[in-house]
Amino acid sequence: MTGFANAGSGIVVRGIAEAVVSNRAWLSEIDGKIGDGDHGNNMAKGFARAAERIGDGDRLDAAFATVTDVLMGEIGGSMGPLYGMFFSDMADVVADEEVIDPALFARMLAAGCEGVMAIGEAKAGDKCLLDALVPAVAAAEETASEGFPVMLAAMRQAATDGRDSTKDMIARIGRASRLGERSRGVLDAGAASCCLILHALADGVEKRLT
Amino acid sequence: MQRLLNDPDDIVDETVAGFLRAHRDLVRLSDANPRVVLSHGCGEKGRVGIVTGGGSGHEPAFIGYTGRNLVDAVAVGELFSSPTAKAFLEAIRAADGGEGVAVLYGNYAGDNMNVKMAARMAAKEGIRVLTVVANDDVCSAPQAERGLRRGVAGEILMWKVGGACAARGASLEDVQKVAQAAIDATRSVGVGLAPCTLPANGKPNFEIAPGKMEIGIGHHGEPGTDVVELLPANDVADRMLDIILADHQLEAGDEVCVLLSGLGATPVNELYVLYDRVESQLETREIRVHRSFVGNYFTSLEMMGATLTVMKLDPQLKELIDMEAESPGLTVRAKS
Numbered sequence: 001m002t003g004f005a006n007a008g009s010g011i012v013v014r015g016i017a018e019a020v021v022s023n024r025a026w027l028s029e030i031d032g033k034i035g036d037g038d039h040g041n042n043m044a045k046g047f048a049r050a051a052e053r054i055g056d057g058d059r060l061d062a063a064f065a066t067v068t069d070v071l072m073g074e075i076g077g078s079m080g081p082l083y084g085m086f087f088s089d090m091a092d093v094v095a096d097e098e099v100i101d102p103a104l105f106a107r108m109l110a111a112g113c114e115g116v117m118a119i120g121e122a123k124a125g126d127k128c129l130l131d132a133l134v135p136a137v138a139a140a141e142e143t144a145s146e147g148f149p150v151m152l153a154a155m156r157q158a159a160t161d162g163r164d165s166t167k168d169m170i171a172r173i174g175r176a177s178r179l180g181e182r183s184r185g186v187l188d189a190g191a192a193s194c195c196l197i198l199h200a201l202a203d204g205v206e207k208r209l210t
Numbered sequence: 211m212q213r214l215l216n217d218p219d220d221i222v223d224e225t226v227a228g229f230l231r232a233h234r235d236l237v238r239l240s241d242a243n244p245r246v247v248l249s250h251g252c253g254e255k256g257r258v259g260i261v262t263g264g265g266s267g268h269e270p271a272f273i274g275y276t277g278r279n280l281v282d283a284v285a286v287g288e289l290f291s292s293p294t295a296k297a298f299l300e301a302i303r304a305a306d307g308g309e310g311v312a313v314l315y316g317n318y319a320g321d322n323m324n325v326k327m328a329a330r331m332a333a334k335e336g337i338r339v340l341t342v343v344a345n346d347d348v349c350s351a352p353q354a355e356r357g358l359r360r361g362v363a364g365e366i367l368m369w370k371v372g373g374a375c376a377a378r379g380a381s382l383e384d385v386q387k388v389a390q391a392a393i394d395a396t397r398s399v400g401v402g403l404a405p406c407t408l409p410a411n412g413k414p415n416f417e418i419a420p421g422k423m424e425i426g427i428g429h430h431g432e433p434g435t436d437v438v439e440l441l442p443a444n445d446v447a448d449r450m451l452d453i454i455l456a457d458h459q460l461e462a463g464d465e466v467c468v469l470l471s472g473l474g475a476t477p478v479n480e481l482y483v484l485y486d487r488v489e490s491q492l493e494t495r496e497i498r499v500h501r502s503f504v505g506n507y508f509t510s511l512e513m514m515g516a517t518l519t520v521m522k523l524d525p526q527l528k529e530l531i532d533m534e535a536e537s538p539g540l541t542v543r544a545k546s
Contacts (some may be wrong), residue, residue: 028411036290036430037408037415045219076287076294078320081327119323174319177358179433
């Protein structure tokens with residue numbers, strides 16, 4: 001089973017940061033419809049700062065840890081602790097590994113997802129980032145034996161479908177949950193940013209494989 | 211966007227910098243974290259520390275209530291966004307004088323997570339932390355689900371009471387108990403007339419059509435319960451008071467503390483117009499206003515509108531509300 005080197009893969013995280021920064025206005029706009037409209041700004045600020053601190057040769061786990069430091073230490077909000085846990089728990093899984101193969105990658109994603117669930121009180125179906133993350137993790141786990149190209153495609157598709165599924169949901173967590181029926185008809189900003197992150201992660205890994 | 215800005219990304223740092231210069235007689239910045247503001251009496255030995263924190267854009271909340279017999283340390287977040295767990299932790303460390311720290315904050319997902327993480331880290335350092343979560347915003351959830359309601363301007367009265375109780379040398383458990391009693395005795399309702407704009411977004415976060423008002427609106431523009439025609443001020447006041455009275459058992463002979471705050475862009479004179487009606491309507495119900503606060507106490511950037519907060523007083527709450535306190539946002543002198 002082929003994999004990619006942990007060393008030098010910090011650059012993947014820079015790609016994630018670019019995706020977040022370039023979607024800043026879109027994320028804030030979605031958030032503004034049923035939340036408070038700060039999601040894109042805070043995410044962009046955090047990821048831009050993290051990207052500046054990621055060196056060319058950084059390992060993947062080191063780059064994840066840099067993101068966590070910025071999100072938990074400088075950004076806050078809801079997304080600080082949620083994504084902070086996501087990246088820190090992913091970093092823990094790969095920290096001692098030199099090569100990341102599909103099975104390890106799937107385990108890494110699952111650990112990140114568990115980290116999010118441990119700090120927050122949400123679950124899939126609540127109209128939150130888990131609605132993109134949980135199916136993406138499941139898709140990765142199911143297809144890991146088929147190699148990276150198949151797995152990453154499945155993960156992307158599951159994340160996109162999961163994100164889109166939040167449109168018809170009623171929010172049960174966060175500020176939008178107080179809206180009840182009025183939260184229907186709009187994408188969840190957290191699911192949207194999570195989908196972006198997972199796509200950018202998949203794109204970055206693909207480039208490392210060649 | 212007609213706003214006084216430099217780079218929107220610097221707005222919180224610049225707000226804190228100006229605030230510290232303007233109020234250096236009462237507050238200072240933490241040496242350890244540039245997003246933590248301290249009172250000069252912060253960390254006093256033998257006294258329970260009071261900590262709060264929240265997103266920026268609500269000035270004078272939250273930093274403005276740092277002061278004597280009020281809040282000791284405040285964690286500062288980005289605009290409308292919770293402070294980091296690290297900022298809350300540093301505020302807790304600074305406020306601890308050996309008797310523990312009460313973190314009195316509002317019910318928002320981000321604040322809940324960041325306070326939880328900070329309290330966990332503080333406990334590892336041997337600092338005792340108890341929390342009280344304000345949930346005074348009546349329209350944000352039904353009464354049966356009070357625990358889901360947001361915290362709004364009632365937090366100020368909770369800080370006032372908690373800070374006074376701590377200043378008297380009460381134990382951490384007693385400070386928590388009285389702060390909880392304070393918020394349990396408090397109800398708030400907001401009315402929005404025009405939306406607010408986060409400078410980095412450049413356009414309003416939500417819409418309120420001209421000629422309309424939104425009843426029950428939240429402090430970040432979270433939608434309320436009704437969008438109706440903009441009514442004359444007396445009718446707006448009546449509607450707000452009705453919502454509070456329907457949720458809050460107040461009877462003839464009760465005494466209350468009333469806080470009427472602008473949301474940022476409503477002229478202060480209009481707040482007095484509302485207040486005149488609120489107090490006169492309370493009088494007709496034989497509910498006596500013991501103390502009132504009218505002005506911009508808890509804003510939402512340049513949102514137009516107001517929040518009405520009513521706290522039912524018992525002898526203990528009355529004494530603590532009346533205790534002298536001094537901060538940039540609130541000064542209370544003893545009643546003569």
